[in-house]
Structure formats: C-alpha cells, structure tokens
Amino acid sequence: MKSQANVFINRELSWIEFNKRVLLTGMEKEYKILDQVKFCSIFSNNLDEFYMVRVASLKAQVEAGITKTSIDGLSPKEQLTKINKEVKNLTDLQENFVNDLVNNKLKKQGVFLKNYKDLTENQKNWCNNFFTSSIFPLLTPLVVDPAHPFPFISNLSLNIAALIKDREDTKNQFVRIKIPTKNINRFIQIPNEIIQSSDEISHFFISVEDLIGNNINALFNGMECINYSFFRVTRDADLELKELEADDLLLAVEKSLQKRRLGGDVVRLEVKSDIPQNILKLLIESISIQKEYIYFCKSLLGLDDLNQLTKINRDDLKENLLIGKTHQDLKNLDSPSNKNLNSIFKIIRKKNILLHHPYDLFKTSVEEFINRAADDPLVMAIKITLYRVSKDSPIISALMRAAENGKEVMTLVELKARFDEDNNIQWAKQLEQAGIHVVYGIIGFKTHTKIALVVRKEKGRLRNYFHIGTGNYNSNTSRFYTDLGLLSTDPDIASDLLELFNYLSGFSKQKRYKKLLVSPSSMREKFIFLIKREIKNAEEGKKAEIIAKMNSLVDPEIIKLLYLASNAGVKISLIVRGICCLYPQRKNLSENIQVISIIGHFLEHSRIFWFCNDNDHEVFIGSADWMRRNLDRRIEAITPIEEYELKNQIHTLLQIYIKDDYYSWIMKEDGSYSKYKLDVANNRSQIDLIKK
Incomplete structure (x- = not known):
C-alpha cells in the first residue's frame, strides 16, 4: 500500500472540511434567511468546540515537545499550522457573509440590527434607560494595576478591554469588563413603538456590547474612557479524569467541571479587526498567547449567538422543522380513549418495529414505550442508558414514576458525555433521590450505547422488550437529528442486553454475545x-x-x-x-x-x-x-x-x-x-x- 500520507486524510483537516460544508450550505440562496443565520451559528459553535478540544490537545502536545505524527504523517505543529490557515480563510468567508446578512438581507426582510450611533435621540434614550435598569447593575469593571493583577478571562465570555484615565491625570489605566450574555440576551429587542414603526412584522435589535460600549463612561464616575474594544478567549475545556484513582466518579467529574469553568490554557483570542494597538498589546502580554492564535474579526464576536435571531416568530423566514407523525404500527395508541396499557407490548410482540426519527415521532414511539412501561402493573423492571438527555426530559419523569410505582429501575448515566456532564450530574442525583439504581459504567470506558430494556411478567413468565437506537434518549434533539431505532422482543438480543446491562453495572465479564455487536x-x-x-x-x-x-x-x-x-x-x-x-x-x-x-x-x-x-x-x-x-x-x-x-x-x-x-x-x-x-x-x- 502507498505511504500513509497518500492513503489517509488528516482527521482535523477533514473536520474543518465538514464545518466548511455546514457554512457553505448556509450560504446557499435556496435556504430561507433565518435558516442561513442558523447554519452560521452552528458553524461558529462547532468551531468553538473544535478549539476547546482538538486544537487544545494539539497545542498541549506541541508545548510538551511531542512530535508523534498523525495517521497521515503530520506532526502536531504541522497540523496546527494547517488548521490556523484553513480556519482563518473560513472565518473570513463567514464574516463577509454575515456582514452582508446583517447589513442587507435581514434589513430587506424587516429584521434590523441597529448601531447605537445611528439611533435617534428618543431611541437612544430608551436604550440608555434599558442599560441603566437592566444591564448596569450586572457589570463589574476590573482595573489592572500593580495592586490588581490581570483578571481571569472565562472560556467563551465576551469582554470589553478599555483604557481609562482620571481627568486630572495623564496616566491611562487598563480595565476589563465582562459582558453578562448568560443573564441577558445578546441582542436586545427595541420596541416598535420606540422605533416608530407601524410594521408589526419588523423586528429591531441592538447588540448588548454596542449598548454597553456607548454607555461605558457611566461605569467610571469622575473618569474618562479613552478607548475600548471587544475580545473573546477560547480555553482548553477537555476534562482530565483520573478514574482509577477516583473513589467517587460523580465527585471526580464535578471537580473536573469546576476546573473547566475556570478554564485551561487559552487556545484562541478573538478581537475586533479595528482594535487599538495599545489595547491589543496589553491583551497579548496579559493572556500570554502567540500571534498565530489571534483572530481579527470583521463582524460580531461569538457568532454562535446569532442563533437567538432564529427564534424570531416569522414563518416566512425559516422552514418549519417540527414535522413527524406516529409510526403506522403505533397509530392506534394516539387515541385518548385508548387506556389499554398492554397495547404497545402486544404490538411489539407481534412484530419488530423500525423507527426513523424525526419522521416517526419520538414522543409517540420511544417515549410512549417508556411511559407505558412506567405505568403498566405487569412491568417488573426498566433498564436504560442515558448519554445526553434534554433538560426537561419526559423519559426521566417516566423513570421516576416507575420507581414510585414499585418497579426496579436501573439507569446508566454517562457522566463524561462531553459538554453535557453538568446536566447529567444533576440528573444522576435526582434519579438516586427517587430511589433509582444509578451506575456510571466501566472505568476507563465511555458508555455511548443507546439501549433500553423493559422486563414484563406475562402468564407467570418474564418477557423482555427492548429498544436499541442510534441516537440519544433526548426529546429535543429527536426533532432535529435523524436516527433509527428498533423495538423488539427478540429473545437472543434481549439476552445479550441483559448481559450487557450486568456488565455495565459491574456484575459480568461477558465478552461474547449471541447477536449484538x-x-x-x-x-x-x-x-x-x-x-x-x-x-x-x-x-x-x-x-x-x-x-x-x-x-x-x-x-x-x-x-x-x-x-x-x-x-x-x-x-x-x-x-x-x-x-x-x-x-x-x-x-x-x-x-x-x-x-x-x-x-x-x-x-x-x-x-x-x-x-x-x-x-x-x-x-x-x-x-x-x-x-x-x-x-x-x-x-x-x-x-x-x-x-x-x-x-x-x-x-x-x-x-x-x-x-x-x-x-x-x-x-x-x-x-x-x-x-x-x-x-x-x-x-x-x-x-x-x-x-x-
């Protein structure tokens, strides 16, 4: 076979090529404008995670002097060089497209992202009053001087770097202000009556950073802001878990999450392209970042927040994705008058059912399966793996209800599901409090499988019903992710699942299975x-x-x-x-x-x-x-x-x-x-x- 470089594509560069497809898809004119905005947001969110995990890992390897090559023969340093080049080309493309969206296309559709300087006095007064009442109390300017070291900049936070001075002193001071985007919308809607627009379908916004920047002197009574600019950092956010040394995996993950919130090393600095050089110099010195990891942005920073605009209630500007219908074999379960809890089990006993979401509704199939099991007096036990679940999960509610109804319920909660760890920790605690047996899987392995098993007593014998899927037991993502699932009572597969659940709970060393891979x-x-x-x-x-x-x-x-x-x-x-x-x-x-x-x-x-x-x-x-x-x-x-x-x-x-x-x-x-x-x-x- 040919050399490695000729037969394998670099993993990281292939991922960038994938994210490029996401961006270019959003730029296609066939898509409605808020769907174009959605794809741009997804592109940025993907890129954030890529830097937090993949780039952070490569950067750490370079700093540790590791030169081991990837499957295509590139060293970590060579991969980073190619990544930075490709990403800068793509972000330039995205920013040009977003600027055109904001300045032209959205305006034509009645969606305006206003600049503070272009507002009338009446509109500025409304915005200033909003700043005073709803934003000002949330802001904490932190000065940098010999008595106050440069503050920690949290991962993916949007910040203002400002130079201020006392009106009676010529010396400038450096100040950092964190913009509270988690507690207030990134884009603040200005009421139509303030804009004096009678067009009820139009929407007017101002970005929170633009509003804060134009009210920045209110933060420095008796002083004056000489200059300011916006910046954003991305940090290494991969969890480091020493599972073999951890007596309590739940506690170990919680501690690792605390470290993530504080953040690891900075792997990317995003700044406005017009940032004053003296502010940029102070940031580089304070954050200690090499120039190749600095991205100069011609549009808004943190474009993943564009997703907020997709929530505008305008059906003419986006596709209706809430589709799906009840699987044809489960249609009789739709009827409110159908109180027969046995019916779904009767159907599965007669034939295996192949589900395809979102075209087959998750709610009337998988959720229905778990809900009926929770309430059916003949069901003795439910076992399920949970990797990513929605914050308001009907399946979690059904499992808790099943435990209240006296059934044996076992859940495997994967605490290491990347970026869902915190959510899963909270669910694990609630499930345990509800009397459910919660396990966290096998040390050294992440449990990614999507399986659910229901044990039912029928005519004096136990029968096993199960679901095996390609996607998570997540009601929200089931509407937007295409996934397959199998509902069945196949005895050999059910036997394999029982062995697998026993393995996951630590009571089996099964390595051979009848049918399951x-x-x-x-x-x-x-x-x-x-x-x-x-x-x-x-x-x-x-x-x-x-x-x-x-x-x-x-x-x-x-x-x-x-x-x-x-x-x-x-x-x-x-x-x-x-x-x-x-x-x-x-x-x-x-x-x-x-x-x-x-x-x-x-x-x-x-x-x-x-x-x-x-x-x-x-x-x-x-x-x-x-x-x-x-x-x-x-x-x-x-x-x-x-x-x-x-x-x-x-x-x-x-x-x-x-x-x-x-x-x-x-x-x-x-x-x-x-x-x-x-x-x-x-x-x-x-x-x-x-x-x-």
Missing part, C-alpha cells in the same frame, strides 16, 4: 469479518457490496480493509456526514468507493451498516461510528436487523440517500467536496422522507 469486546472483530467476507465473495465472482452510513470514518484498520475490498471489486458506498479519513475514487486504491456527505435541515446522525453477502443481506444499526474510540474505547452496541421487510426498508432508505442530488456533497479523490450542479434537483432525501 458490542465494543470493545466483539464489534471490531465482527466488522473485520464482514468486510473480509465481501472481499472473498468478490474474489469468487459472487455479488459483493457494502453500504455504510455514519458520522465519522477514521479507523485506519477499517479504512485499509475498505481499500482492499475496493481493489477486490467490492462496490462500496459510504454516507459519512463529518470526518472521513479515506480517499475515494483513487486509481489502484479506491476506485470502487464512493463517499457522500448529507448536510441539510436535519443533522444526519444514524449509523447503518449493510453488507450484500451474495444477496443474503446482513444489516446492522447502532451507536458506533468507524472510529478507534467507538470500536476500542467506548461501550457501544449495534444490533442486527433480521426481518426481510425491515432489511428492505433500510436498503430503500440508503438508496434515497445515495441518490440525493440536493443535500448531498460528493467527496473527490483529493479529499475535497463539491455539490451537484443541477438546475433542478430530483432527489431531496430529507424532503422526500418527510413526504413518505
């Missing part, structure tokens, strides 16, 4: 077997094909096998939303591999693995991507789909994605992506699935 024990081995079987079939002249849909494809061993399969004649179609470290369509390497990425209104989150097996198809769905972390360092579960009808449903679904010529980005042999250039798109996967 479980990592880190059996999943990698099974996928290798399945790919090698397709290679063997191709070599023997049998029909050989692989279709796989996932979030990320990174694992070197899997990629090498896919290259071998391609060279053996296996047709391979990969639907990879995010990172893809494989080169497609390369001569003598991957000529039979096609890679597409679907970027649309819904986040494509489902993982599907389809193997032709000489027309005796084997199909799987579950929680794992083809990444080292999923295959080796996480607890994951993937279930086979065995019924002929459900296999066909999944194959039809995969073909809808493969034929997409609207949301689909095609990966080229150099690792870049392009969209179809069609005047009229014939296949819009997400729209077509809504209509089904």
Whole structure:
C-alpha cells in the first residue's frame, strides 16, 4: 500500500472540511434567511468546540515537545499550522457573509440590527434607560494595576478591554469588563413603538456590547474612557479524569467541571479587526498567547449567538422543522380513549418495529414505550442508558414514576458525555433521590450505547422488550437529528442486553454475545469479518457490496480493509456526514468507493451498516461510528436487523440517500467536496422522507 500520507486524510483537516460544508450550505440562496443565520451559528459553535478540544490537545502536545505524527504523517505543529490557515480563510468567508446578512438581507426582510450611533435621540434614550435598569447593575469593571493583577478571562465570555484615565491625570489605566450574555440576551429587542414603526412584522435589535460600549463612561464616575474594544478567549475545556484513582466518579467529574469553568490554557483570542494597538498589546502580554492564535474579526464576536435571531416568530423566514407523525404500527395508541396499557407490548410482540426519527415521532414511539412501561402493573423492571438527555426530559419523569410505582429501575448515566456532564450530574442525583439504581459504567470506558430494556411478567413468565437506537434518549434533539431505532422482543438480543446491562453495572465479564455487536469486546472483530467476507465473495465472482452510513470514518484498520475490498471489486458506498479519513475514487486504491456527505435541515446522525453477502443481506444499526474510540474505547452496541421487510426498508432508505442530488456533497479523490450542479434537483432525501 502507498505511504500513509497518500492513503489517509488528516482527521482535523477533514473536520474543518465538514464545518466548511455546514457554512457553505448556509450560504446557499435556496435556504430561507433565518435558516442561513442558523447554519452560521452552528458553524461558529462547532468551531468553538473544535478549539476547546482538538486544537487544545494539539497545542498541549506541541508545548510538551511531542512530535508523534498523525495517521497521515503530520506532526502536531504541522497540523496546527494547517488548521490556523484553513480556519482563518473560513472565518473570513463567514464574516463577509454575515456582514452582508446583517447589513442587507435581514434589513430587506424587516429584521434590523441597529448601531447605537445611528439611533435617534428618543431611541437612544430608551436604550440608555434599558442599560441603566437592566444591564448596569450586572457589570463589574476590573482595573489592572500593580495592586490588581490581570483578571481571569472565562472560556467563551465576551469582554470589553478599555483604557481609562482620571481627568486630572495623564496616566491611562487598563480595565476589563465582562459582558453578562448568560443573564441577558445578546441582542436586545427595541420596541416598535420606540422605533416608530407601524410594521408589526419588523423586528429591531441592538447588540448588548454596542449598548454597553456607548454607555461605558457611566461605569467610571469622575473618569474618562479613552478607548475600548471587544475580545473573546477560547480555553482548553477537555476534562482530565483520573478514574482509577477516583473513589467517587460523580465527585471526580464535578471537580473536573469546576476546573473547566475556570478554564485551561487559552487556545484562541478573538478581537475586533479595528482594535487599538495599545489595547491589543496589553491583551497579548496579559493572556500570554502567540500571534498565530489571534483572530481579527470583521463582524460580531461569538457568532454562535446569532442563533437567538432564529427564534424570531416569522414563518416566512425559516422552514418549519417540527414535522413527524406516529409510526403506522403505533397509530392506534394516539387515541385518548385508548387506556389499554398492554397495547404497545402486544404490538411489539407481534412484530419488530423500525423507527426513523424525526419522521416517526419520538414522543409517540420511544417515549410512549417508556411511559407505558412506567405505568403498566405487569412491568417488573426498566433498564436504560442515558448519554445526553434534554433538560426537561419526559423519559426521566417516566423513570421516576416507575420507581414510585414499585418497579426496579436501573439507569446508566454517562457522566463524561462531553459538554453535557453538568446536566447529567444533576440528573444522576435526582434519579438516586427517587430511589433509582444509578451506575456510571466501566472505568476507563465511555458508555455511548443507546439501549433500553423493559422486563414484563406475562402468564407467570418474564418477557423482555427492548429498544436499541442510534441516537440519544433526548426529546429535543429527536426533532432535529435523524436516527433509527428498533423495538423488539427478540429473545437472543434481549439476552445479550441483559448481559450487557450486568456488565455495565459491574456484575459480568461477558465478552461474547449471541447477536449484538458490542465494543470493545466483539464489534471490531465482527466488522473485520464482514468486510473480509465481501472481499472473498468478490474474489469468487459472487455479488459483493457494502453500504455504510455514519458520522465519522477514521479507523485506519477499517479504512485499509475498505481499500482492499475496493481493489477486490467490492462496490462500496459510504454516507459519512463529518470526518472521513479515506480517499475515494483513487486509481489502484479506491476506485470502487464512493463517499457522500448529507448536510441539510436535519443533522444526519444514524449509523447503518449493510453488507450484500451474495444477496443474503446482513444489516446492522447502532451507536458506533468507524472510529478507534467507538470500536476500542467506548461501550457501544449495534444490533442486527433480521426481518426481510425491515432489511428492505433500510436498503430503500440508503438508496434515497445515495441518490440525493440536493443535500448531498460528493467527496473527490483529493479529499475535497463539491455539490451537484443541477438546475433542478430530483432527489431531496430529507424532503422526500418527510413526504413518505
């Protein structure tokens, strides 16, 4: 095989290419304007997390003198150089687009982000009164001098750096003011009557930093502000957990979260492009950051806050994404007069049900399954894994109610779900207080699997019902993430799930399962077997094909096998939303591999693995991507789909994605992506699935 650099794409650069697709999607004229704003916000939020975790890790490696190369042969320093170059190009593109949105496109649609200096005296008076009553009490200017060291700048906070002086003294003093964006909206709406606009559909805003900046002298009675500018820092926010030394994992995560709130090293400094040089110099000296990690912004800082504007109640400016209907096999459960708690269990006993969210409503399927189990007197126990749950979770409420009803309830709460740790800690405490047995999983492994098991007593015997999904038990994200799930009573899979739950609670060392693919024990081995079987079939002249849909494809061993399969004649179609470290369509390497990425209104989150097996198809769905972390360092579960009808449903679904010529980005042999250039798109996967 060729050198590493010629067969693997750098993971970080592939992620940047993914985020570029998000941004470019938002810039397409076919999207309504508030949807364009949403994509710009997502791009910025993604970038913040990328710097907090991935860039922070690379920067730490450089500072520690680590030179170990990535799978494509780049050192940490070389990766950082390429990352900074690519990101600066993309943020320039984003800022130009956002400035045009704010200054032109939004105005034409009646959404105005006003500049304080352009307001009338009456409008300024309203804004000043709002500042005095609602903002001023929240502000705390911190001076920097020999008696007051430079204050700690919290992660992702928006700040003002100002130079002030006593009117009777020529010496300037440096002051930092944190803008309280968590306690007040970033964009403050000015009432229409103050604008003197009779147009009821128009909306007028002023940014909170613009308002504070123009009232800054109110903070320094008897002094004068010479100059000010805005800045924002991004810090290393990855948790460092010493699990083996922790007697109480809950306490260990809480302590790590406290460190995160304080923040690690600064990995990025964002400033306004017109920042005065004397203020910039003071910031660089005080924060101790190299110039290559300074980003000069031509638009607003912290563009993820643009998401606030998407909440404007204007249906003409955004798509209605609240779609979905009750799965056809569960429709009779909709009736308020249907009080038969047994009905959902009767339905699942008769047939396995394949769910596809958000097109199939999460509320009337998965939530219904847990709710009915909580209230059914024949249900003896409920076991479930919780990775990310919504803040006001109906499933959590149902689990607590089940415990009150005397059922045995066991939940695994993954405390290390990145950026959801705090939320999960609070849920873990509430669940324990409700009398639920809460466990935190296996030391050294993150539990990422999405499984729920209901044990029901029927005719003197226990029967197991279960749900296995590709997405979290989260009512909010289920409306915007596409995910698959299986409701079933298959006895072999149920037996595997019982063993897996016992393993998670620490009472089993099970490593072999009847049907489930479980990592880190059996999943990698099974996928290798399945790919090698397709290679063997191709070599023997049998029909050989692989279709796989996932979030990320990174694992070197899997990629090498896919290259071998391609060279053996296996047709391979990969639907990879995010990172893809494989080169497609390369001569003598991957000529039979096609890679597409679907970027649309819904986040494509489902993982599907389809193997032709000489027309005796084997199909799987579950929680794992083809990444080292999923295959080796996480607890994951993937279930086979065995019924002929459900296999066909999944194959039809995969073909809808493969034929997409609207949301689909095609990966080229150099690792870049392009969209179809069609005047009229014939296949819009997400729209077509809504209509089904």
